[in-house]
Amino acid sequence: MTEAAPSYRADALIAEDIEAYLAQHQRKSLLRFITCGSVDDGKSTLIGRLLYDSKMIFEDQLAALEADSKRVGTQGQAIDFALLVDGLAAEREQGITIDVAYRFFATEKRKFIVADTPGHEQYTRNMVTGASTADLAVILIDARKGVLTQTRRHSYLAHLIGVRHLVLAVNKMDLVGYDRATYDAIVANYRAFADSIGIAGFTAIPISGLAGDNITSRSAETPWYDGPTLIEHLETVEVDQDAATGKPFRMPVQWVNRPNLDFRGFSGLIASGTVKPGDAVRVLPSGKTSTVSRVVTFGGDLDEAVAGQSVTLTLADEIDCSRGDVIAPADNPPQAADQFEASIVWMAEEAMLPGRPYWLKLGTQTVTAQVQSPKYQINVNTMEQLAARTLELNAIGVANLSTDRPLVYEAYGENRTLGGFILIDKISNATVAAGMLHFALRRAENVHWQAIDVSRERRATLKNQKPAVVWLTGLSGAGKSTIANLVDRKLARMNRHSFLLDGDNVRHGLNRDLGFTDADRVENIRRVGEVAKLMTDAGLIVLTAFISPFRAERDMVRRMMADAEFIEVHVDTPLAEAERRDVKGLYKKARSGQLKNFTGIDSPYEPPEAPEIRIDTTAMSPEQAADLIVERLLEMER
Template identity: 75%
Template sequence: MTDPIYKTDALIAEDIEAYLDQHQNKSMLRFITCGSVDDGKSTLIGRLLYDSKMIFEDQLAALENDSKRVGTQGQEIDFALLVDGLAAEREQGITIDVAYRFFATEKRKFIVADCPGHEQYTRNMVTGASTADCAVILTDARKGVLVQTKRHSFLCHQLGIKNLVLAVNKMDLIGYDQAKFDAIVADYRAFAESIGIEDFTVIPISGLAGDNITTRSDHTPWYDGPVLIDHLETMEVNNTASQAKPFRMPVQWVNRPNLDFRGFSGLIATGAVKPGDELRSLPSGKTSKVKSIVTMDGELDRAVAGQSVTITLEDEIDCSRGDVLATADAPPEVADQFESTLVWMDDEPLVAGRGYWLKLGSQMVSATVAEPKYEIDVNNPSGSGSHLASQRLHLNQIGVCEITTDRRVVFEPYADNRALGGYILIDKITNRTVAAGMLHFSLRRSQNVHWQPTDITREHHAGMKNQTPRVLWFTGLSGSGKSTIANEVEKKLALMNRHTFLLDGDNVRHGLNKDLGFTESDRIENIRRIGEVAKLMTDAGLIVLTAFISPFRADRQLVRDMITGGEFIEIHVDTPLEVAEARDVKGLYKKAREGKLKNFTGIDSPYEAPEDPEIRVNTVDMSPEEAADFIIGKILPLK
């Protein structure tokens, strides 16, 4: 017998380094589990974690104790408890939030999102699916294809997940019956084809017993396909497919540590790049060649999708955060009007015409959403009535809408590029994420309408009038005194030889906005139009005074965003409701109290008072003349 060979410390260190290097360079797969309630999603993930030896001894001991405490139907371990971390979930036996878990095998690393099955948590499921490469859709073998199975399959398809696995779970509870399995597959295949899903993989499993999860089951000799973990280890991930597409990199940061270095940092979304390649910066359209590709580990000869790099160019071109570097001869589109699928994720419904922040990659712009073309019936997406008429979207509803942004953005259809086609909408007042969207295409009219440059600038217009343009935006309840005070301010400005124009709410509704009523969406459109007119008037160098109730903060913010910085001055005519109603010069409050006038602000429609206006006046303590003098004093000097 030969003597055993003992490795030196140096050799052991080399083995460890080689192992760590191998682990670090493994590909990463992000996948989700979804389906109806109690289809066994959490149990499946728990089984994967357990079988891949990703549980520490203390976690295993705690899991065994918890399993005994909650009761586990005869098995020693309740695998679902590894994932259902929220106390509310353990008490109810359901998954509420999206639970993310990490595990690895010898071939690949995984991040799995366990998504809730209840319909009211659709937004959580969309969150988990938005970054996934694969979806494992579970269905209970005893129940077959349910409404929620179809719902989640449709959402995964809409979100661009190409790798779909139908995992028919709990096969042990139907005695591993092949006929029942085949019937479920046929039912699902008919549905999948009806919504455009071209391919999917079917695996009969039991998360509880471990059948066909990590090892082939003796209970399903009639099944000759892959076991789940083998399929997950070998499927192509998005980064691999993305490398074959044209180069795209949203610029997240302009890296300029000194005057001798200017680089553009970001995560490569698609394609590959190397020094010498000609790139185009969008939306400016300027081109240059790649000088170098810089990382923390040094310069690269080539970079591909999924890598974060800093690119330096041979020329100084117009490029900043939010722009996109792309292959010069195959650039993405630039537009400001789109058709989009929108998933509404907020408790407050979508209001057509209201302004939101739209975040697309590193681009942030102001956007408005038109009234939905239709709502998608996700419970019956393949039926004849799958398109429903709708004026707004509520929590968890999905619709197809037209989106307009305040400036052109760089994009590609979501089906081709998630990074440049997927976006979120953010409420401008609360900063809540209210929706997630997928861009389909730009509207033809956005490509046919171009901004025509003129030689006489807004600065020249203002200089001719010897004044700085302003928008004095008077807001307050009906009867608060807005129009009276605005009129006094304009008279005083006229005596100072200032060039002004007063836009009054009632007067504008006789012409420009005579087609609008007083519903919430009409009020929003009324203010949007006034904002556009006020912007044009400031471009002409005028001081514009507007007297409108403008009851919603978000809509006043929309106008503020239109106007050049510092030129919008919000003036709150702060008159209590009881005082305004007591005046009731036009008799409107009386009609509203009698129910003869609907959607009247302060009675059956809310007024959202400004939280931090530039100027506040109280007409209880001030006469209109005094209020006007106070405002004039605040806005001077005007040059």
């Protein structure tokens, strides 16, 4: 036992050293940064060099890296540092970055999380993802190529997303002989661009990621440069981690924590500010007020919680609060609105369709949003504001949008959590855009719903019928108008009050300003849906005959109506049969190229997946189809 005692003391000393090291490490500040720029500017190589020089590579990783480097071949170097970051097989094969790669490393002074973002234009959406949480952006420029379009695009996006610190890393200086004139010309060119988009300042550093010049140690090859190395700058740049804490308290509710009948708390990540027991709070958008009773965490209750912490709040009063609500100070809450101006970065292959409903996700809130035609699109080379009717892949524009219910928000410049959003396609569930709210459109607060004394139920009772929308959809020539006319006549003979909205007739008046592009088709159906809704409020049975090719717009109209009042009728006629009929000669024109954007030929038709009624016109006469629809309407009245 006596001989073993020193071993125990040694173990204790080791444990103390480890504990002290971990405590010191925990106290280090954290810098999140991204590397971005054009393709093949050396972003992955730079990050690999940082990981290597900071001793963040295990021996087995290093051995595997050396083996991979020999296999793929390097530029006279023993190690291809890019392979440390490029994890996808396709990335290694092509020598490019596709996905966003996150890596952690640390020095004696600071901890870092770095995101290596793609340089290819087609993967710009991934760069936006990486920049959304970054404090600093390293903009790489190939010294041989200078400032490129993608350099400008990434710089503009980083500035737009609110990255406060920029480093201009002029890379591959070894390939231009460390020429100072080349470096100075690139910096001057970039400075002119940065000034034009409002970038207040940036730090320029001449580097070589491959050779290690000015990365972690000063290079003898650049005696004319007297600034910091890249790692020195990253270690010392001021990151205002207290900025969020100093702002008003905001906590989007992620879920209601109800493990038993004795506990009901509201869990979420504190976006800004501080909170403690006794604070008076307001739940938005309802506006209900209460007082914080406890601040609960897994490790026990806190006397105070700050921005960046995940907590569960219990309130003194049993008030309604659920996922998507925001808890804020009772005397300083954020606003709620349903119309906004926003910057939008379009990230989908298919162009934006103005008027189409998308899911908008902001924090923990999810609402339906419609984006109007852009006010303008940004030319990232000249910063011109260009006229645009839509936004294509990687386009950046400014547009107004509206939501189906009030959204609790703050301007993106004030609060990223309550100001940054994504748009999601309702059919594919794919993220199609990222956006930043500028401000609410005040007309949303000035326009109020006028109460009407005679209710829609009363109007329907006076007509002795149930209001409904019978929405006939199908290809051109399917027989929609013929069937709708027959239904209208049958209802009139039964003393029912109905009205027929026909696609061609509506385009002579209400929608005469619309063409047949996808965007115009969306707006066409939106307007018809609003008119149909007003007619059902009047107690009418509304019949519509529209191709209405997109499911999203038909679903949009369905959501406008009261429960069970929307009857979707798929007039299902095969394309070959519809083309054989070709009563108006439209298919012939479309086949010859005289008629563009014709549904079924060069514009898609999305058939209903679960219509209330399906009519096969190859097996059922128009008269039989009309009787089937009338019978469905009569069933609603029983």
